[in-house]
Amino acid sequence: METIRARIDGGFWHTYQALVRERVLPYQWKAMNDEIPDVPKSHSMQNFRIAAGQAGGSYEGMVFQDSDLSKWLEAVGYVLMDDPEGASALEEHAREAVGLIAAAQQPDGYINTYFTVKEPGRRWTNLRDAHELYCAGHLIEAGVSMFRGTGDRKLLDVVRRLADLIDATFGVEKGKIRGYPGHEEVELALIKLYRLTGERRYLERAQYFIDERGREPSFFDLEAEAPGFVSIFGAKPLDYYQAHAPVREQREATGHAVRAMYLYTAMADMVLETGDPSLREACDGLWESTTDRKMYLTGGIGASAVHESFSADFDLPNDTAYAETCAAIGLFLFASRMVRIHDEARYADAMERCLYNGILSGISLDGERYFYVNPLEVVPAVCDANGTYQSVKYRRRPWYGCACCPPNVARLLASLGEYVYHLQGDVLYADLYHEGALSAEVGGASVTIRQKTGYPWTDTVTFDVEPVSPMEFTLALRVPAWCRTPSLSVNGRPVEEAAGADGYVRMRRTWRNGDRLVLTLPMCAQRVAADPRVRADYAKVAIQRGPLVYCLEEEDNGPVLFTIRLPSSAPLTVAERPDLLGGVVTITAAGTSPAPGSSGGGLYGVRGHDHPLIDRPLLFIPYYAWANRAPGEMLVWVRE
Numbered sequence: 001m002e003t004i005r006a007r008i009d010g011g012f013w014h015t016y017q018a019l020v021r022e023r024v025l026p027y028q029w030k031a032m033n034d035e036i037p038d039v040p041k042s043h044s045m046q047n048f049r050i051a052a053g054q055a056g057g058s059y060e061g062m063v064f065q066d067s068d069l070s071k072w073l074e075a076v077g078y079v080l081m082d083d084p085e086g087a088s089a090l091e092e093h094a095r096e097a098v099g100l101i102a103a104a105q106q107p108d109g110y111i112n113t114y115f116t117v118k119e120p121g122r123r124w125t126n127l128r129d130a131h132e133l134y135c136a137g138h139l140i141e142a143g144v145s146m147f148r149g150t151g152d153r154k155l156l157d158v159v160r161r162l163a164d165l166i167d168a169t170f171g172v173e174k175g176k177i178r179g180y181p182g183h184e185e186v187e188l189a190l191i192k193l194y195r196l197t198g199e200r201r202y203l204e205r206a207q208y209f210i211d212e213r214g215r216e217p218s219f220f221d222l223e224a225e226a227p228g229f230v231s232i233f234g235a236k237p238l239d240y241y242q243a244h245a246p247v248r249e250q251r252e253a254t255g256h257a258v259r260a261m262y263l264y265t266a267m268a269d270m271v272l273e274t275g276d277p278s279l280r281e282a283c284d285g286l287w288e289s290t291t292d293r294k295m296y297l298t299g300g301i302g303a304s305a306v307h308e309s310f311s312a313d314f315d316l317p318n319d320t321a322y323a324e325t326c327a328a329i330g331l332f333l334f335a336s337r338m339v340r341i342h343d344e345a346r347y348a349d350a351m352e353r354c355l356y357n358g359i360l361s362g363i364s365l366d367g368e369r370y371f372y373v374n375p376l377e378v379v380p381a382v383c384d385a386n387g388t389y390q391s392v393k394y395r396r397r398p399w400y401g402c403a404c405c406p407p408n409v410a411r412l413l414a415s416l417g418e419y420v421y422h423l424q425g426d427v428l429y430a431d432l433y434h435e436g437a438l439s440a441e442v443g444g445a446s447v448t449i450r451q452k453t454g455y456p457w458t459d460t461v462t463f464d465v466e467p468v469s470p471m472e473f474t475l476a477l478r479v480p481a482w483c484r485t486p487s488l489s490v491n492g493r494p495v496e497e498a499a500g501a502d503g504y505v506r507m508r509r510t511w512r513n514g515d516r517l518v519l520t521l522p523m524c525a526q527r528v529a530a531d532p533r534v535r536a537d538y539a540k541v542a543i544q545r546g547p548l549v550y551c552l553e554e555e556d557n558g559p560v561l562f563t564i565r566l567p568s569s570a571p572l573t574v575a576e577r578p579d580l581l582g583g584v585v586t587i588t589a590a591g592t593s594p595a596p597g598s599s600g601g602g603l604y605g606v607r608g609h610d611h612p613l614i615d616r617p618l619l620f621i622p623y624y625a626w627a628n629r630a631p632g633e634m635l636v637w638v639r640e
């Protein structure tokens with residue numbers, strides 16, 4: 001699969017990419033160097049210094065602490081692809097980190113500071129818990145990204161030696177360990193490394209890890225029976241690791257949501273490489289299970305804090321939602337592969353749902369605070385008092401002891417240019433609307449396409465097509481499922497072209513330099529209802545406009561938000577508010593709620609003195625922007 005990459009140079013996502021470059025990554029560098037007071041220590045860089053023999057002391061942090069630095073490096077690689085001149089401070093930090101990683105590499109290629117520093121001699125003895133292959137995967141992704149961003153081979157050479165060691169260590173061949181990782185990630189990383197290097201061994205080893213998962217007897221059981229096995233996190237049910245059945249037999253999204261998404265992403269990547277029909281069927285089933293029955297409106301997944309896992313179908317509680325930022329990122333990655341397999345817009349719709357809502361809510365507007373858990377309803381006093389809500393925070397945190405999410409958001413936002421288009425033969429699919437330029441080979445000829453748009457606030461997207469010489473190809477424009485009345489013009493003339501069953505409007509013509517195509521996707525505020533089987537949302541509505549899900553915050557609407565009713569007849573009014581939350585479009589409506597002090601007969605009263613309703617003006621803001629002001633209640637689903 002060919003990667004085509006647009007350079008995002010304006011609009012909504014450019015603002016976020018600039019934030020990542022200028023604030024997020026410098027801030028996270030400080031966090032990983034333990035230079036931010038009063039936050040949980042990362043120790044990531046220090047662990048590498050110790051492993052490299054450049055410092056004394058002991059390993060600290062989670063067993064997978066190395067992966068934070070790898071994700072950060074991967075993000076820096078993307079920043080440098082877009083902006084090689086403007087990020088010299090970041091590049092200097094990255095060079096320091098790469099030097100340390102190289103120095104921490106063992107003579108046979110092994111890298112993992114936990115085992116090098118803390119448990120020498122015990123490497124590869126606990127694949128279930130130890131995250132060695134997970135950390136290796138993130139490091140491999142960093143090596144690929146840094147090479148693409150800088151042209152410097154240093155980290156790439158390091159990770160190739162690591163991948164070669166993994167290739168030599170795992171497999172069905174005699175003398176190899178016939179195991180697979182407890183936390184998937186190395187599979188998709190090896191496929192990425194294969195795509196860059198053309199080295200088939202990496203693809204084959206990824207295939208092995210995918211095929212081996214779930215075989216009986218379970219490798220995790222055998223491993224745990226070995227003499228001297230030391231458990232780190234304790235045994236969990238096999239479906240926690242998606243290891244309860246061979247992956248081709250799996251149809252239900254189960255277990256730890258991030259693990260699941262990284263596996264499904266790798267499976268879909270493998271379908272793209274091999275066309276394997278049984279793997280494709282499994283991907284389709286797992287996709288439906290995830291997005292038809294187990295996904296929040298925000299694209300958040302993993303409803304349960306217990307094991308950070310999927311729950312039963314339609315069990316999507318709003319207040320105890322786990323919906324880890326990393327899991328929404330994982331779903332975005334899975335969706336990005338599915339859209340390339342099927343060329344259907346609904347997969348890109350899901351990418352958009354995750355991106356603008358459940359992923360973006362993971363980071364504050366100033367880039368220095370993060371949510372791990374992304375609820376759809378919060379009452380701060382309850383979160384403080386009731387242990388059931390232990391993981392639900394109503395303020396983003398400056399850092400976490402387990403800091404998987406912050407650098408994951410950074411790398412995703414920095415890499416967005418890779419996901420906005422995909423190419424199939426001479427059909428160029430426009431999947432995510434943005435402001436930027438793509439230069440690509442389409443059907444054997446070079447073309448530049450510039451998009452201009454105020455998306456997600458305004459509804460017009462302009463495409464300027466600039467082929468080197470006149471050329472015929474198809475431009476397929478996604479019509480999001482929320483848009484009923486798209487319209488299109490070419491060089492100022494309206495075109496009657498409806499979206500196909502795949503959700504794309506296809507424009508095939510001989511494009512000439514200067515051709516301009518304008519797509520209009522009228523955005524109005526819309527009410528959304530959930531499948532009635534989602535009991536948390538029954539008889540409630542949520543508000544969305546374009547790709548954005550909206551919410552109520554106490555700051556604008558006062559407390560006890562859960563009592564609010566929004567009559568189905570109440571008009572929804574849209575307003576531009578450049579002054580609010582970095583500039584947003586708000587939605588207002590007239591709601592009602594019980595009059596304060598109208599509690600009648602105490603805590604409980606026999607029906608008869610029902611509470612009189614008073615008018616309550618409502619102001620909805622985009623969900624991603626919540627918790628950037630004074631702490632307070634928040635609510636997505638409102639009673640109708």
Ligand SMILES: [Zn+2]
Pocket residue numbers: 324325326327372403404405406408
């Ligand atoms: Zn995370």
